[in-house]
Amino acid sequence: MTMSRRNFFGASGALFASASAISGRAQAASIPEAVTVTSPAMQPPLVPSSGPAYQPVVTLNGWSLPWRMNGDWKEFHLVAEPVVREFAPGMKAHLWGYNGQSPGPTIEAVDGDKVRIFVTNRLPEHTTVHWHGMILPNGMDGVGGLTQPHIKPGKTFVYEFVLKRSGTFMYHPHADEMVQMAMGMMGAFVVHPRDPNERRVDRDFVFIMQSYDIDPGSYTPKVTTMTDFNLWAWNSRVFPGIDPLVCRLGERIRVRIGNLTMTNHPIHKHGEPFTVTCTDGGWVPESARIPEVTTDVPVGAMRVFEFAASEPGDWAIHCHKSHHTMNAMGHDVKNFIGVDKKAVAKTIRKLVPDYMPMGSAGMADMGAMEMPMPDNTLPMMTGFGQYGPMEMGGMFSVIKVREGLAAGDYSDPGPYKHPPGTVAYEFTGNAAPPVRRSEPQPSRAPAAEFNVIKPGTRPNSKHQH
Numbered sequence: 425m426t427m428s429r430r431n432f433f434g435a436s437g438a439l440f441a442s443a444s445a446i447s448g449r450a451q452a453a454s455i456p457e458a459v460t461v462t463s464p465a466m467q468p469p470l471v472p473s474s475g476p477a478y479q480p481v482v483t484l485n486g487w488s489l490p491w492r493m494n495g496d497w498k499e500f501h502l503v504a505e506p507v508v509r510e511f512a513p514g515m516k517a518h519l520w521g522y523n524g525q526s527p528g529p530t531i532e533a534v535d536g537d538k539v540r541i542f543v544t545n546r547l548p549e550h551t552t553v554h555w556h557g558m559i560l561p562n563g564m565d566g567v568g569g570l571t572q573p574h575i576k577p578g579k580t581f582v583y584e585f586v587l588k589r590s591g592t593f594m595y596h597p598h599a600d601e602m603v604q605m606a607m608g609m610m611g612a613f614v615v616h617p618r619d620p621n622e623r624r625v626d627r628d629f630v631f632i633m634q635s636y637d638i639d640p641g642s643y644t645p646k647v648t649t650m651t652d653f654n655l656w657a658w659n660s661r662v663f664p665g666i667d668p669l670v671c672r673l674g675e676r677i678r679v680r681i682g683n684l685t686m687t688n689h690p691i692h693k694h695g696e697p698f699t700v701t702c703t704d705g706g707w708v709p710e711s712a713r714i715p716e717v718t719t720d721v722p723v724g725a726m727r728v729f730e731f732a733a734s735e736p737g738d739w740a741i742h743c744h745k746s747h748h749t750m751n752a753m754g755h756d757v758k759n760f761i762g763v764d765k766k767a768v769a770k771t772i773r774k775l776v777p778d779y780m781p782m783g784s785a786g787m788a789d790m791g792a793m794e795m796p797m798p799d800n801t802l803p804m805m806t807g808f809g810q811y812g813p814m815e816m817g818g819m820f821s822v823i824k825v826r827e828g829l830a831a832g833d834y835s836d837p838g839p840y841k842h843p844p845g846t847v848a849y850e851f852t853g854n855a856a857p858p859v860r861r862s863e864p865q866p867s868r869a870p871a872a873e874f875n876v877i878k879p880g881t882r883p884n885s886k887h888q889h
């Protein structure tokens with residue numbers, strides 16, 4: 425059981441008596457119980473049991489935070505605290521997050537909702553929560569020192585605001601940000617349209633991108649790293665630990681992506697093109713939507729794209745910066761392509777018996793190799809598919825489009841069964857040697873000559889206009 429039973433039933437509404445409508449601060453005296461989840465497995469979408477209806481989102485390797493209605497306020501309780509997050513089987517990180525996880529639970533609500541969010545600080549230092557992208561009263565914006573006093577350890581603050589527009593938002597601290605975000609404090613905040621049929625899709629996925637710097641064999645991110653991160657994550661998971669996006673053939677699919685790393689990520693999807701339908705500022709008018717297969721998600725931004733799942737198969741979705749589809753790796757690896765290291769390997773093995781020379785023909789051998797590694801470290805290229813190693817890590821997942829799934833069935837359907845004759849195959853005929861055109865003769869003309877003349881030093885130089 426990953427969600428505590430007591431809290432789960434509480435969340436489903438059974439224990440939360442809807443209090444009589446005494447509005448305002450007096451009500452805040454009673455705090456809703458904080459629900460905690462510690463498993464990194466995807467939890468089923470949270471279908472609203474109170475308040476207006478909406479089609480819930482699916483948080484990759486995550487979950488949505490239950491609420492209680494208190495009069496016409498929707499009340500949530502976030503707890504900022506140290507957490508342990510598994511990045512993929514074989515590696516756990518000691519992070520800071522919310523309610524047992526990093527990223528924290530997705531908050532879902534509806535355009536026009538009055539939300540009251542209790543934030544309890546169980547960190548060793550002060551914090552705040554900034555509601556990234558929201559239009560709200562200035563004093564609710566969560567910038568420590570500027571718009572509110574910091575939330576000291578052990579204290580609980582209350583944020584109250586009315587949701588003014590639907591879209592995709594995030595939450596994160598605006599206090600000791602470099603440390604707190606490098607430690608994994610963030611979450612998604614999805615505001616659904618008031619009319620559940622407006623912009624309706626069949627499946628609606630959400631994840632936030634993170635960058636971490638965790639030395640192989642250690643557990644805690646280095647918080648002073650500025651650019652040289654070694655783990656590129658979606659919802660604090662790296663491939664092969666990232667959930668697939670399971671879709672039924674013919675459905676309309678939405679993917680919401682937030683970027684709280686230190687660099688941009690060009691997210692590329694294989695298969696049919698998509699269109700960006702929503703950005704930080706709101707929904708993109710239909711006439712302005714651009715069909716794409718890659719969309720860049722800038723730092724601090726949200727991008728939402730939609731597509732019709734028209735092509736069955738296992739389609740990769742990944743960041744197109746190739747080092748972002750790797751796990752922790754040495755960045756100062758020399759390029760040994762074309763270098764025969766057999767002789768030197770023999771010598772080195774006298775000192776280091778396990779030594780394996782690699783990289784003479786590229787680095788694909790790393791993807792298949794079982795190398796001795798420090799504890800709590802993932803191979804930098806990993807994950808196996810039905811045809812062999814995928815040589816991927818980091819920001820990579822698979823959109824699995826299948827016929828005949830039940831609506832709302834997100835369970836992994838396994839590898840795609842390709843219809844006979846539709847997989848790339850080996851040519852077994854006679855391959856004639858490549859015909860080369862005759863090499864061009866080196867030109868006999870001398871290399872280009874030029875003289876450098878300092879302006880103003882030429883004997884007959886004239887001032888020209």
Ligand SMILES: [Cu+2]
Pocket residue numbers: 656688689690743744745748819
């Ligand atoms: Cu990237």
